[in-house]
Amino acid sequence: MSKSTKTASKRTKGYAGMTGADLFHKMLLEEGVEVLFGVPGGALLPIFDSLYKTPIKFVLTRHEQGAAHMADGYARSTGKVGVCIATSGPGATNLVTGLATAYMDSVPMVAITGQVTSALIGNDAFQEADTTGITRPVTKHNMLIKRAEDIGRAIHEAFYIARTGRPGPVLIDIAKDATSNELSTEPDLTIDLPGYKPMLTGHIRQVKAAAKAINASKQPVLYVGGGVVISEASEILDKVAHRGNIPVTTTLMALGAFDESDPLALQMPGMHGTAVANYAIQECDCLIAVGARFDDRVTGKVETFAPHAKIIHVDIDPTSISKNVKTDIPVVGDAKDILEKMLPMIESKQRKDWLGQIAKWKKAYPLHYDTGAKIKPQQVVEAVGRLTDHDAIITTGVGQHQMWTAQFYGWRKPRRMITSGGLGTMGFGLPAAIGAQFGNPGKTVIDIDGDGSLAMTVGELVTAVHYNQPVKVVVLDNCYLGMVRQWQEMFYERRYSATEHPCPDLSLIAEAFGAKGIRTTEPGELDDAINEMLKHDGPVVLAASVEPEENVFPMVAAGKGLHEMDMGRLV
Amino acid sequence: MKHVITALVQNQPGVLAHVAGMFAARGFNIDSLVVGRTEDPELSRMTIVVIGDDHMLEQVRKQLEKIITTVRVRDFKEIDYVERDLMLVRVSATPEKRAEVVELAGLFRGRIVDVAKQSLTVELSGPEAKLEAFIDMVQPYGIRELSRTGIIAVQRGEQRAKERN
Incomplete structure (x- = not known):
């Protein structure tokens, strides 16, 4: 059993008179934070003003969901705590999907949200939301801080809770005046969590x-x-x-x-x-x-x-x-x-x-697929595995491409597969890849994505370009929400209800965003296209048009036992 | 099956919402939930009555322990305990019926805490079953208003309670 009460700060004096925002940054530095993903806003102005002076790298994302997934990808690929920040109201609500994703997969994360000035809390103020109320079921713990003196302890507690025991996201909601006010006294930086004693050693x-x-x-x-x-x-x-x-x-x-x-x-x-x-x-x-x-x-x-x-x-x-x-x-x-x-x-x-x-x-019963005139999605994943020596950091969205990635990449080492398993969050792949790239400079990071999943967070390509993060995106482009389509094919007599969608040229979207775009349609050109992508020093989207009605097999249908697998075309 | 669980929690805003939210999200049924101060101003004690089987009770206990602001959880499954529920009930009682109601209250060791022209208010405490029995008895006179605290419980004597954490 670990102690639940301890002093986390190296220094415990000399903080009186500092603003809450300055203390906030001091504490993040003490926790070893290198990078912060997020979007500024009114309730965060004092924090961002203080950020202007600190060595912590700030990554401006297109959307707060992207910030949360980046912190998540950073955390999963490095084992360190990922940190994201969003303003009050819509900024905080946009984080929710990212928090739930991290919570389901036990990812150590700290999320900071701005809150309206403490005197206005509860008044339906502009950009006010009950952030701790909304996020309570999707965080390991959360807290609302209204006084500058409480910020330091809250940050230490949040990091401690996030990374110990079964890790998870912790949210700190900070009222604007707590960051703009100066500390009137020395803060108490002692972690005091009498109810938190994670079991560490087995009996x-x-x-x-x-x-x-x-x-x-x-x-x-x-x-x-x-x-x-x-x-x-x-x-x-x-x-x-x-x-x-x-x-x-x-x-x-x-x-x-x-x-x-x-x-x-x-x-x-x-x-x-x-x-x-x-x-x-x-x-x-x-x-x-x-x-x-x-x-x-x-x-x-x-x-x-x-x-x-x-x-x-x-x-x-x-x-x-x-x-x-x-x-x-x-x-x-x-x-x-x-x-x-x-x-x-x-x-x-x-x-x-x-x-x-x-x-x-x-x-x-090996994993198996047939090749044909069109590129098979499994073929793409296999080629990526082969050409990256099974050692790239891979992220995914959710659906068929995720399962093919799991089946065919050829996993050799831990912390290479970064995927939303529990919540199944489409749109996770690209921002998670950017976060992983920040945590692993020089390493090849590839988002193997579906066209449906990528569309949900494709705006974050701008973030990759903005900070010149050389993430690669391989899209298994089938113009379907493929996994749902597969279920409709197998269990709803091919009634493709709302699973077909237009197929924009994703390589052109990449170019418009300032990244490199490659499109491939021929099985014979696949290796060259992947090598071209890997060689480019900068973000790339490789859109591979694949067999649109390919299914994922084996499959155990919902409600069936594991022995009642459908092997697909093999049998 | 009815189970009584107590949880010692940090006296902070949001703790009750957290506990109540966890019960709702996981589909556990709360029969009653009482929160009160303890001898330590930083801690409150919740007494929760849940309906379910042993497997559910185990999950409830573990899920309660998982909440960061929960300091200690105890279930009374295998220990002897004293439980009390407090009730205030306002019963219709015209001057002709008043004596009957007072007598009934007396038989149950209740106290008359308010008397009006057309009604009487009885304070009664005890195990749940006793309160239910009294309600049955006064039903025919007409219950105007009824309020109960829900169960609070402590163990009997110095037995080793089944405590985790």
């Missing part, structure tokens, strides 16, 4: 029970989620898996946490997971969930999920345990700490029969 008795169950099992499977990425547990996971010869399936949030080229890798489970991952889960006698939360997109029909398995659940959040699936052996704590304790207890095993069965499934 040894539970770890032993888990190891015993694993050693006793014949057909175990490690089911690994985003918690493994967050706790930086990939290396130790690899050791545990290899010591026990335990196959590993990595959820959408964990892609890259286990190298997919490893023979023990089963890739992604669930609705659009691999057949081998789903069959292994259904046949296993021991399922070891680590930092995963049994999402409905993973379990399918929960009553038939992993029917023969003893279930071990390692998670830092006690509410995740036995929420959807009853757990036999819960282990609450940090994934890395628990796997480290577990490693020496794991017996080395051959598991010849089980691994033989896994190999048979892999061979019989």
